[in-house]
Amino acid sequence: MPRLTTTRALAATAAALVVTVLAGCGNATPDRASAPAQSGSADTAQAQAGNGDWLLRFTTAEGEDGEQARAVYVQYNPTTGAAQSRALPRVTASDASQDEQVLMVSADHRWAIPDTGVPGSESRTGKLTLYSLTSDATESLDIRALTGHPDLKAVGWAFDPTHAGLLRVVDTGLGVWKVDLAAKSATQEGTLPRRDGWIFGNGFDKATGEPYIESIDSDQTEPAGNGDSDTRPVEREGGTLLRYDGEPLDALPKPPCGFAGGFRYADGSAWLFCADTPSIAAYQAAKDGATWHRFGTPSQSVVPNAAAELTFALPPVA
Numbered sequence: 001m002p003r004l005t006t007t008r009a010l011a012a013t014a015a016a017l018v019v020t021v022l023a024g025c026g027n028a029t030p031d032r033a034s035a036p037a038q039s040g041s042a043d044t045a046q047a048q049a050g051n052g053d054w055l056l057r058f059t060t061a062e063g064e065d066g067e068q069a070r071a072v073y074v075q076y077n078p079t080t081g082a083a084q085s086r087a088l089p090r091v092t093a094s095d096a097s098q099d100e101q102v103l104m105v106s107a108d109h110r111w112a113i114p115d116t117g118v119p120g121s122e123s124r125t126g127k128l129t130l131y132s133l134t135s136d137a138t139e140s141l142d143i144r145a146l147t148g149h150p151d152l153k154a155v156g157w158a159f160d161p162t163h164a165g166l167l168r169v170v171d172t173g174l175g176v177w178k179v180d181l182a183a184k185s186a187t188q189e190g191t192l193p194r195r196d197g198w199i200f201g202n203g204f205d206k207a208t209g210e211p212y213i214e215s216i217d218s219d220q221t222e223p224a225g226n227g228d229s230d231t232r233p234v235e236r237e238g239g240t241l242l243r244y245d246g247e248p249l250d251a252l253p254k255p256p257c258g259f260a261g262g263f264r265y266a267d268g269s270a271w272l273f274c275a276d277t278p279s280i281a282a283y284q285a286a287k288d289g290a291t292w293h294r295f296g297t298p299s300q301s302v303v304p305n306a307a308a309e310l311t312f313a314l315p316p317v318a
Helices: 003-024 099-104 120-125 143-147
Strands: 054-062 068-076 083-087 127-132 138-142 154-159 166-171 175-180 185-191 198-204 211-215 239-243 260-265 270-274 281-285 293-295 307-314
Touching: 054 099, 054 270, 068 307, 099 154, 099 198, 099 307, 120 127, 120 154, 138 143, 143 175, 143 185, 154 198, 166 198, 239 270, 239 307, 270 307
Parallel strands: 260 307
Antiparallel strands: 054 068, 054 307, 068 083, 127 138, 154 166, 166 175, 175 185, 198 211, 239 260, 260 270, 270 281, 281 293
16 A cells, blocks of 8 residues: 555544544543653763753644644753643644654754645645744745746645755645745755656655655655655654654663653663653653653643644754
8 A cells, every 4th residue: 555545544543543532531631651750860971952942743633533633842941841832733634654744844943834735725825834833923935936936836845854944845747846944045956757656645755855756556656765664763863763652662661651752862862751741751761771760840731632642852953
């Protein structure tokens, strides 16, 4: 089954299960294992990451059948406990896979987009909306004015994972545009190939942010390596994303909570953010450490009630 079909099917199934659990409990937040009391701080090589704003993304399951998802971003400083959140508009049948969702945030953690698929209303007008993660502001991106093509219709977009303020936009003609948000300019980077039995399904390589086409009846993609069989870890800022689904974490101690996400640095040390309660609590584990150690100050109540995933946690931007 092609990546796009599989992703949507799995997302719909997971969302429906979450809503079923919520419905059985009225309006209460679903039960999650409680985090233990504070037990000290870990002495790791990445301790300095504690005094900065981590960016956490929660994905909610909403709607009568859980068919809608919303990204809620939280910037959280583990040392001070300060946190602020920004909820984006709801999306129905998101095109972005879980790994691709990290491309919906700019490399400097300042801007976000709701999905890798451009909303139909914005595609028709050429006015694309960016959402600030530091305030409630939005910014309108006139892609037609920037490209010099008055009839251009954007269908897919994603941020570059390493260059702050760089956004790639794909149009209906499969043209690929590099948009520099600071310079307010756009240049055509290339054109995706067309061939029978292949589509552009709003997919972008999680490592490069570049778009790819995919076969409608197999796992093949071009460039290769982006299908359902892709097991590459998501690498960012000197480490990899750490997702917790209840299964043991490789070379790390058992998490102190049941609902969490984190980040593993290249030296083997790791951070984990527990969200069993409305507050976020931070933990550290040293390389080959036997336990997680509580760090800093929990946040105020910022975890969304309908949170189904803690999709990623990105370290403070240098």
